[in-house]
Amino acid sequence: MFFLRTFRNISKLTNSQIIFNFSQCRELRKITRPIFQDEKYAARKTVKSLKILSDNNSKRIQNSDEPEDQLPALPKAEKNYVPTFNLAASINKSECLQELIKLGVNLNSIEKRKGLAEFVLKLDFEKNIKPHLLFLHDLGVQSELLGEMITKNPLIFKEDLDDLEVRINYLQAKKFKDHQITRIVTKNPYWLMFPTKRIDKRLGYFQENFKLSGDDVRFLASKQPKLITYSMETIRKNMFCITEEMGFDLEELRCLLLNKPKLWMMNADELIERFAYVHNEMKLSHEMIVQFPEILMSREFRIRERHEFLKTLGRAQYDPHKDLYVSPKSLVSGNDQEFVTNVAKCDMRMYEMFLKTR
Incomplete structure (x- = not known):
């Protein structure tokens, strides 16, 4: 259990x-x-x-003495942080750094995070790194992805x-x-x-x-x-927004979670703003949003621009049982050129003129 x-x-x-x-x-x-x-x-x-x-x-x-539920976030790049170690200057002297470069590790990214450069310099490739690489390889991790994984989390070698x-x-x-x-x-x-x-x-x-x-x-x-x-604080906050403020029921929640789990990792205020527009202005029902959750993944101003442009053309019609139906997914898919060609059915100059006059 x-x-x-x-x-x-x-x-x-x-x-x-x-x-x-x-x-x-x-x-x-x-x-x-x-x-x-x-x-x-x-x-x-x-x-x-x-x-x-x-x-x-x-x-x-x-x-x-640390509380069980308080686990850490790994060091992140700090805007004003000045690295105390320059890994590039140590490459010629360090076989370990040379091997990491061969794997595709971004040393510049590592040294921007406090404490990680010092940690990496102390590692011995054969003793501290190679066994972990073999472990990851046995799990099926592709060799070309090892560099990116190490760049994101070099502290894996501390485990x-x-x-x-x-x-x-x-x-x-x-x-x-x-x-x-x-x-x-x-x-x-x-x-x-x-x-x-x-x-x-x-x-x-x-x-x-x-x-x-x-x-x-x-x-x-x-x-x-x-x-x-992910942060449980963010997950719980988004859970409250989606259930209490947006009004989705349990079955709809389950569908949203399994189709677009990233909704629970987004900024709650932006999520509510997008929902308010597509539900109140575009008149999309909860059922339609569950069917096309991609609409909540797009930025609100992008949804607004495209919806209002379709309104000027008389094509803002999202009911699948009526003519000129536009799928909410197609509304937010692709770049502007693809939207104009495939959804609005007009030329790009008309869309650019619309954006300038808004």
Whole structure:
């Protein structure tokens, strides 16, 4: 069963917590029990790995006073941050940096994030990096994607391989397919930084609040892996906006989540602004919005410009049962030239003149 209790709001995550907080591994039976209510699956390999990990980390866990729900965000590039290390100056002297460049790692991006340049310079390629690369390769991560993954999250090399193995074993125990696991790790390099118990809680939140099946949870996690480790404060705020302020019911929520999970990662104010326009001005029903959720992914001014232009042409008609029907998806798809040609059925000069006179 997933852990389904209410969680505290999660603030921006910090480095030290990701590295030291693996959650309370002594509750092994709870962690390795099947996460989906309608499935029973024993994961002996996970149990064995968790026991090893528990022994290796018991002292570290006991000495940690950090709250379980406060996990960190990795360092981000700061606008006014002046790097104290210039990695480019050390390339000729460092075999490790040379190998990272061969992999396609962007050292300039790394040194813009506080503390990461110093960390990378201390790594030994054969000892600290190569084993992790082999681990990722065994998961099916393509070699051409390794550079991008390392650029985004070089702190993956700070994680013990036993810990990483446990987190993969957990997904396997919960019947995630190999291609789903590969996509999760590739699309969200930070996933493996999260302890197994926390991932279990996050998946449990979505299963409970959206009444998802086991297959739905696996589909969601692999379709948009970033959502599972995203800020819970943002997710809860958007959940309130979509249900209470926009008025979508549970079934509509589930459809929106599985089709466009990124809606729960957007700015809530912008999301409400877009909904207000398409629902109140364009008269799109909740059913139509659920059928074409792409309309909520487009910027409000872009929707407004194209809708008003279609109105001047007498083509702003979104009822599929009437003539001159325009799909809400086609309204926001493609560039201006494609919109003018395929939807407005006119020439680009007319659209440009319209934009100048607005």
